[in-house]
């Protein structure tokens with residue numbers, strides 16, 4: 445049995461995340477390697493800009509019986525086009541598409557040569573590989589008796605999916621472990637042995653919170669890898685020269701105590717690896733702050749999303765006390781942390797957004813601040829508010845990008861102003877902060893001054909500059925401020 449597991453990466457993000465391999469592909473490959481060492485696993489990676497035909501031909505040149513393709517919002521169109529090509533030229537190869545998107549696919553246009561996996565992929569993918577090994581003609585018509593949420597256009601998935609996400613009996617505690625990442629058994633599967641020193645990583649999946657804009661929840665609650673397994677992977681990483689990782693755990697460690705334990709493991713087994721990880725203020729206490737400040741964090745990404753009380757609580761239930769106590773403490777201890785906000789939330793207005801930004805700048809003083817354009821992710825409550833004009837919090841989304849373009853509290857013009865304002869204010873703050881950290885800025889950075897400059901620049905209406913702000917292109921926004929003479 446031969447399978448080619450495909451990663452799609454984006455060159456535009458290479459500066460920040462210089463790797464071709466996605467974590468889901470590594471995990472799927474590692475699982476097959478552990479339980480079916482006799483199966484032939486190929487890990488391939490393609491830049492998103494390449495044509496689907498070029499990618500498909502290259503995949504087929506490895507002569508796979510199964511091709512595993514990623515199903516994320518940003519890969520859907522490319523994945524579909526690659527699958528279409530393969531379906532046309534190689535009917536005995538089956539395509540498997542998994543990830544957070546497939547449950548929302550209108551899968552009718554796909555052929556029954558394509559199977560979809562909802563939720564976690566390891567066990568389901570192994571089951572598919574086994575079926576193909578047993579029966580060369582296996583395809584989407586032969587899914588009867590499958591114990592996992594695998595589906596095709598001719599097979600109804602709903603029951604299995606509900607079973608997986610439903611009752612307590614299905615509560616997952618430990619994640620399925622394959623061979624450890626960065627081990628020789630996995631490395632030999634790469635088409636080209638990666639020479640990269642950056643990698644995505646995870647110790648946990650799923651989250652104990654339920655913020656209504658967030659689409660990561662492929663599990664009922666959260667589950668972790670065992671500490672022993674994490675230790676093996678940390679040792680492998682250090683040995684193979686990884687010096688920077690981004691930990692995808694929705695919140696580092698999944699729970700407060702485990703988050704601390706994971707940091708201790710990093711400090712003990714891989715102190716040289718620079719970390720980026722997500723955190724929520726609710727997890728922080730004095731001990732956690734000490735561990736972060738004493739470790740090797742390149743960036744801690746902390747979601748705040750909004751401080752506007754008019755935004756419904758299902759969006760975000762922030763613990764203001766923790767925010768006020770621990771986030772300034774991180775700043776004082778020079779922890780490079782990033783405040784994350786969202787522009788376009790239901791109930792928010794330009795003044796609500798300005799107040800959220802004011803609070804972050806004047807009271808929290810992070811190293812970085814980003815506000816992201818709200819995207820309606822399928823199967824979230826936010827998505828259900830799109831076009832629900834009966835709701836006091838209705839939203840309108842761009843049908844293609846699923847980004848929010850108007851809401852019950854901000855018409856299209858106000859939404860555009862909010863986008864321009866938030867990008868301009870956040871990017872200017874970061875530029876000034878860099879200058880301050882270099883000791884080249886005498887006066888303190890205040891929201892009042894940022895608000896004054898941003899309002900003045902926005903009122904000039906220079907089209908090109910406004911575009912960088914409107915598109916929330918932080919790189920271009922930074923260049924705009926450079927042009928206006930704001931040197932770091």
Ligand code: B12
Pocket residue numbers: 452453454457465466467468469471472511512513514515516517518540541542543544545561563564565566569644646657658659660661662692693694816817819821822
């Ligand atoms: C890393 C990451 C990124 C990286 C992607 C890097 C890469 N190429 O891998 C970057 C920073 C580029 C990124 C960007 C974005 N991301 Co992102 N990202 C993540 C993150 C934090 C981790 C993904 C991950 O690797 N998880 C660990 C793996 C092991 O889990 P997994 O992905 O769920 O995979 C498992 C299963 O889904 C399944 N599976 C996955 N693929 C396949 C394939 C097959 C064949 C099979 C069988 C199974 C299978 O099996 C895996 C193992 O069990 C997730 C949140 C999260 N914690 O999961 C968001 C997430 C995937 N991103 C999300 C979003 C919305 C975005 C953006 C659109 C945000 C924005 N508005 O700009 C952008 C789009 C990028 C673009 N190019 O336009 C959403 C996705 C929603 C969706 N339905 O697709 C998520 C879930 C976060 C959220 N907000 O809810 N992202």
Ligand SMILES: C[S@@+](CC[C@H](N)C(=O)[O-])C[C@H]1O[C@@H](n2cnc3c(N)ncnc32)[C@H](O)[C@@H]1O
Pocket residue numbers: 657658659694695722723724745746747748749784785786816817818819820821
């Ligand atoms: C992967 S999420 C994890 C956040 C982290 N668990 C937290 O809650 O603080 C990272 C960031 O992406 C942004 N984000 C997540 N979903 C989004 C969406 N649907 N639209 C826009 N931004 C989103 C939020 O700002 C969030 O803090």
Ligand code: SF4
Pocket residue numbers: 651652653654655658659660694695724747
């Ligand atoms: S936004 Fe963060 S805290 Fe909220 S559900 Fe998603 S991962 Fe969990």
